[in-house]
Amino acid sequence: MKALIISAIFIGCVFIIAVHSKADFTNIKCIDFDKTLMYFDICLLKSVNRTYKYLTVRAQYPRHEPINNITVNFAMHRKVNGYKPFLYNITIDACQYLEKRNNPVIRYAHKFFEKYSxxxxxxxxxxxxxxxxxxxISYVTDVLPFPHGDYAYSVAFYYYKKKAGVITVYVTIS
Structure with a gap:
């Protein structure tokens, strides 16, 4: 009887506990390293009101020939005495990913902006x-709950193994 009560309490706690987080954009930085490959003419974090913020990024490709060799590095950082690596630092061939969509971590990051891009x-x-x-910002915590804190999501673009640009989005989760 006692074991039945304990197991009922445990199952009840499992179904009652829910993780809810509030994420908020705090900053965005776009750095272009080689303006002949890519440059950012819009890199904007817009605050509509206290509760709604959105970001807009536009990258220009000034080359006249098509780019077929694109590598992307996605990294997550958590602020603990500076931004330290957290969970993921993945480098992929972007052309191959966009054809097959076979990497679940990159798919999560891509779904963050896919509808708006x-x-x-x-x-x-x-x-x-x-x-x-x-x-x-809503997609970040709707899909995967994160511990509270400050985070930086960084995406670096390499064209023909040459670093072209980096977008870093800073987020606070509370």
């Missing part, structure tokens, strides 16, 4: 711009 087609990328417009 033009970065959905496979290679080649050419003389045009790609944009993520008015990306809200």
């Amino acid at each position: 033009t970065l959905n087609k496979s290679c080649p990328y050419g003389e045009s711009y790609e944009m993520a417009d008015k990306v809200p």
Whole structure:
């Protein structure tokens, strides 16, 4: 009888406990290393009111020939006496990923801005711009709960093994 009561309490606690987090954009930084490969003409964090913020990024590709060799590095950092690596630091071939969508961690990061972006087609990328417009924060904690704290999500782009640019998004989860 006692074991039945303890197991009922345990099962009740499992179903009652829910993790709810509130995420908030705090900053965005876009750095272009080689303006002949890529440069950011819009890198904006917009606060509509106290509770709603969104980000917009637009990258221009000034090259006249198409780019077929794109490598992307996705890294998560948590602020503990400076930003330290946290959970993931993954480098992938972006062209291969956009064809197959076979990496679950990168798929999670890509779904964060997929509906708001033009970065959905496979290679080649050419003389045009790609944009993520008015990306809200809601997806970050809806899918995967994180511990409270300050985080930095960094995405580095390499074209033909040459670093072209980095986008770093800073988020506070409370």
